Amino acid sequence: MEKTYNPQTIEPHWYDIWEKQGYFAPSGSGQPYCIMIPPPNVTGTLHMGHAFQDTLMDLLTRYHRMRGDNTLWQAGTDHAGIATQMVVERQIGAQGMTRHSVGRDAFVDKIWQWKAQSGGHIKRQLCRLGASLDWEHERFTMDEGLSHAVREVFVRLYREGLIYRGQRLVNWDPVFHTALSDLEVISQEEDGKMWHLRYPLADGSDSLVVATTRPETMLGDTAVAVNPNDPRYQHLIGKEIELPFTGRMIPIIADDYVDPEFGSGCVKITPAHDFNDYAVGQRHQLPMINIFTEDARINDNAPKAYRGMDRYEARKRIVTDFESCGLLVEVKPHKLMVPRGDRSHAVIEPLLTDQWYVKVEPLAKMAIEAVETGKIRFVPENWSKTYFDWMNNIEDWCISRQIWWGHRIPAWYDKAGNVYVGYDETSIREQYQLDSSVVLTQDDDVLDTWFSSALWPFSTLGWPENTERLNTFYPTSVLVTGFDIIFFWVARMIMFGLKFMGDVPFREVYIHGLIRDSEGQKMSKSKGNVLDPLDLIDGVSLEVLVAKRTTGLMQPEMAPKIERSTREQFPQGIPAFGTDALRFTFAALASTGRDIRFDLARIEGYRNFCNKLWNATRYVLMNTEDQDTGLDQNAAIELSDADRWIIALTQEVARDVATHIQQYRFDLMANVLYEFVWNEYCDWYLELSKPVLQSEEFRIAAKRGTRRTLVRTLETILRLLHPTMPFLTEELWHKVAPLAGVSGETVSLQPYPQGQADLIDSQAQQEIEWLKQFVLGVRRIRSEMDIAPGKLLTVLLQNGSAEDAQRLARHDVLISRLARLERIEWLDASVNAPESALALVGEMRVLIPLAGLIDKEAELKRLNKELEKIRKDFAKSNEKLQNPNFISRAPAEIIATEQQRLADMSASIQQLEAQVLKIQAI
Incomplete structure (x- = not known):
């Protein structure tokens, strides 16, 4: 094996083989x-x-x-x-x-x-x-x-x-000249205006004020609506308004659609150019007057003064005309949702057109x-x-x-406008007995x-x-x-x-859910936060990344801001993480939530996971290639507690992974696999295997058992991981499988591990969990006391049970090796132990005497310096959280982050203070 994991050399090679060999076709069985x-x-x-x-x-x-x-x-x-x-x-x-x-x-x-x-x-x-x-x-x-x-x-x-053809209101794209589905319309909040216009009553006795964000559509108004329960306008319902500039009389109608609290409580109704108004128009049988051409210019249904104008040009002219007539009441800034075509980016117009519909x-x-x-x-x-x-x-x-x-x-029309639907023109002529004199034209x-x-x-x-x-x-x-x-x-x-x-x-x-950026924002070109998955797989330089993010922007003025933020976020560009790391990241993020935050830190972590698996495989191969891995059925095999423990754990993991996949909980599946492979197999089992393989104290049968367990467990891991990380697992499987006695062309067609209940050894699991707690306790003391990792320690044991003593006798070699111990002594419960750091394994006390292990004065100086720094940071954070301006203005997620930071610092202060007291007592 190469010393370094390089996905770019592995991935294209294997995909080409998979496809050429036809592995993706259904098996037929x-x-x-x-x-x-x-x-x-x-x-x-x-x-x-x-x-x-x-x-x-x-x-x-x-x-x-x-x-x-x-x-x-x-x-x-x-x-x-x-x-x-x-x-x-x-x-x-x-x-x-x-x-x-x-x-x-x-x-x-x-x-x-x-x-x-x-x-x-x-x-x-x-x-x-x-x-x-x-x-x-x-x-x-x-x-x-x-x-x-x-x-x-x-x-x-x-x-x-x-299926029928009819005239109804649709989303109309004035650039592409076509109806659009709702999915092809992107509504976004924009700054606009609200114009308040006065409509005089036909009899001159009064007037109504309507508010609109689209003054140009008033040319197609066919009513003004008020709420039937609004006391201000009860006396006007049924009267007519003379619509300015058109000479048309339109009625004042009552409809529950109108919100009396919004604006003046009077709403102009334009059934041919607004979806809500269309529904009102249907209920009241109002005329539908289309005032737009297909490119959103004013058509011949409007007064001559406005015909041929672009909709926004007409808007300016109409507002000016209202103002000159004294009918413009006021204009206010107004934020509104503006629908735009997702391809043309043009503002969509509701338009009355003839279309085909499915009932x-x-x-x-x-x-x-x-x-x-x-x-x-x-x-x-x-x-x-x-x-x-x-x-x-x-x-x-x-x-x-x-x-x-x-x-x-598949519809054709004759000159009279009759419609014929069929598979093609020939079948239609046969079905309707039309001779060649009838000219048919297919629907465009x-x-x-x-x-x-x-x-x-x-x-x-x-x-x-x-x-x-x-x-x-x-x-x-x-x-x-x-x-x-x-x-x-x-x-x-x-x-x-x-x-x-x-x-x-x-x-x-x-x-x-939908992928968002690390801050929960939707990925969009205009925000400059889009990530290309292929860039994450193969890497991309800063210059190329900036160019990709700033080319073809809807708002070119945003380019400097996007370029600046990109350079700050990715000063060195994006490194090549490889496909498997990206896929595992996606699986780990696939929770039941609506939004999924993608953070590069996650993919970097799973790139390290791939590297961990690569290096673990190198260790296994170095210790099993050209060695006896127990393939000979007649060879004696001894399985240690560690072997039986990892075998049992593998069965439980296989069972849990299958359950999570079947329940579509890919995040739980990924977490189970990550924890098992990284912590249990790579960190614990490989370390537990070293004394057996490297020490002369263990018999040949025990070494053979450990080698077999190493390769068989790793081969199982590669099958478990294959659906999520196909390239890396295929590469490694071909090296590991022969040593495990497994043959085949590809891991992708090997049986997926199911977990065998008869291989779960609870006794071995309890043994190794006890051992792990012992070793972790010693390691935790080393870390807390800043004792050098290589320093051999003396451990004193107190209050242990007979079972503890038996377990220590069985595993003392492993414990001494993993915990870096020089000797282990039992103390009678009545003996006062010297000043020691304490860890508990069940009720058994694991004591490490501190005298001579550390420089007391130097360690106190270091701890107090660290305490001083954290206390200062704590005070600043606490002051910020006590500031009303910060609480009222900062986003909720920023406040929550600061609160969590304060809690973390408080816990650190307590731990450091306890450590100081412990050292002072030595």
């Missing part, structure tokens, strides 16, 4: 176990959320593969309609062209060309992460098979009356029952409430998008990306064909996803799975 990858965008790069989620899916996949299950992790990517179209539009834009100048067919061809060139990027990143997907059967939402499935679903739903209520009923009856289980269970809240208030789903990249809607819209994604669990397996893979792996076993797409993807898969397969698409839904 055992219980089916299937996970569908949430299809990443074909345009995408692997961000921290992907890496976290894919690590957990790969962990589950590798675990079940090792369990002997017929395991499939289905690979695939999403065509990502708007995102992909935007990339190619930018490319041709750099050449002075637009999609319209190129033409639809040629533009779509260019997208396919781009996909062929760069579509494998996400796969390369997943491979770097160690993801063991079945790449041989990778799917793409726009491939022919999935496109056929999409057409089949659309046609069937349309023929059942569950979801009949589908939702079955989907609700599936969770209520336990056919689908949410983990953690509390997410089912979120699911029910949405499903019980579900609205029809807008599935059409006004872009060119995607599944074109494409389907929402989430429509094809909703079919993912069964379309990827070959539906609508009755394939063997579909029969084997549907329903799938578990969906691993974030809580932010329960509505957009999870619910729709359930509805479509039940509708077209007659069964749920998955048995369990594991909902994980």
